[in-house]
Amino acid sequence: MVPTIHFNYRYFEVQDSEGVQWWFGGGTDLTPYYLNADDAMHFHLVLKAACDAHDKTYYPRFKKWCDEYFFIPHRGEARGVGGIFFDDLDSPSQWSAFNFVTSCAEAVIPSYMPLVKKHKDDAYGYHERQWQLLRRGRYVEFNLIYDRGTKFGLHTPGARYESILMSLPLNAKWEYMHDPKMNSAEEALMKVLKEPKDWLNIGNVDRTV
Numbered sequence: 258m259v260p261t262i263h264f265n266y267r268y269f270e271v272q273d274s275e276g277v278q279w280w281f282g283g284g285t286d287l288t289p290y291y292l293n294a295d296d297a298m299h300f301h302l303v304l305k306a307a308c309d310a311h312d313k314t315y316y317p318r319f320k321k322w323c324d325e326y327f328f329i330p331h332r333g334e335a336r337g338v339g340g341i342f343f344d345d346l347d348s349p350s351q352w353s354a355f356n357f358v359t360s361c362a363e364a365v366i367p368s369y370m371p372l373v374k375k376h377k378d379d380a381y382g383y384h385e386r387q388w389q390l391l392r393r394g395r396y397v398e399f400n401l402i403y404d405r406g407t408k409f410g411l412h413t414p415g416a417r418y419e420s421i422l423m424s425l426p427l428n429a430k431w432e433y434m435h436d437p438k439m440n441s442a443e444e445a446l447m448k449v450l451k452e453p454k455d456w457l458n459i460g461n462v463d464r465t466v
Contacts, residue, residue: 258379260289260296260337261396262369263424265406266358281354282344284319285365286327287372288337288396290389292446294456296372297338301456303368304341304361311357319343324453329399334450336399388443390430397429 266283287300301320308315323342328335341361346354400407410421437443 258291258376258381258385259373260287260376262287262365264340264362264365266362268355268358279347279351280344281346281358283358283361284323284326284340284342285361285368286323286337286340286342287369288392289446290385290392291442292338292449293376296375297454297456299371300338300340300368303364305457307360307364308341308357310360311353315343315357316341327399329395329403331402332395332398334395334447335453336395336450338449338456339453387430388437390428391432391435393426393429394431397425400424 262285264283264285266281268279268281270277270279272278285304287297289296304320305316308319319341320339323339324335326342327337327339346357348354404424407421407424410416411418437447
């Protein structure tokens with residue numbers, strides 16, 4: 258019942274004929290198994306505050322980038338409820354970019370740990386566990402087929418492949434032509450994953466799902 262979080266922030270520096278080239282990249286996104294709109298709102302609010310402290314255009318830009326990146330085209334659905342994602346960030350200066358990325362990293366714990374504490378004792382049974390395994394299968398599909406970092410690692414000579422594949426869940430599941438029951442909590446999640454939401458302006462969305 259606790260959502261999965263993914264985050265990484267990275268710095269690259271390479272030497273070429275034009276000198277030293279550098280950039281930052283990374284992001285944070287949330288993958289729940291059961292939808293709780295308040296959780297998604299809290300998560301996005303914390304990330305927005307981290308972005309706004311540096312540039313008020315960052316959150317809308319990087320939220321959109323996240324929604325588009327963590328999408329599974331062959332399924333027509335997002336991996337989760339989004340967050341922020343960016344790459345090739347090399348402005349306005351190296352230290353400004355570093356300070357921004359530092360704020361993003363420092364936002365991980367306050368964005369996520371309240372959700373862990375909120376749901377760690379929630380009751381669940383066999384049905385909820387099987388649904389979690391199915392959703393983890395989607396996580397596997399994205400990471401193996403579309404994730405840039407995974408593809409880069411697998412094509413790097415001498416790479417430690419087990420380290421690259423550690424991003425995959427230990428257990429996952431697939432069922433042929435599986436669809437959640439109508440009006441179920443599982444279907445409520447799927448409706449949101451089919452179309453990205455503005456979690457900071459959700460209006461009359463049912464926040465108690």
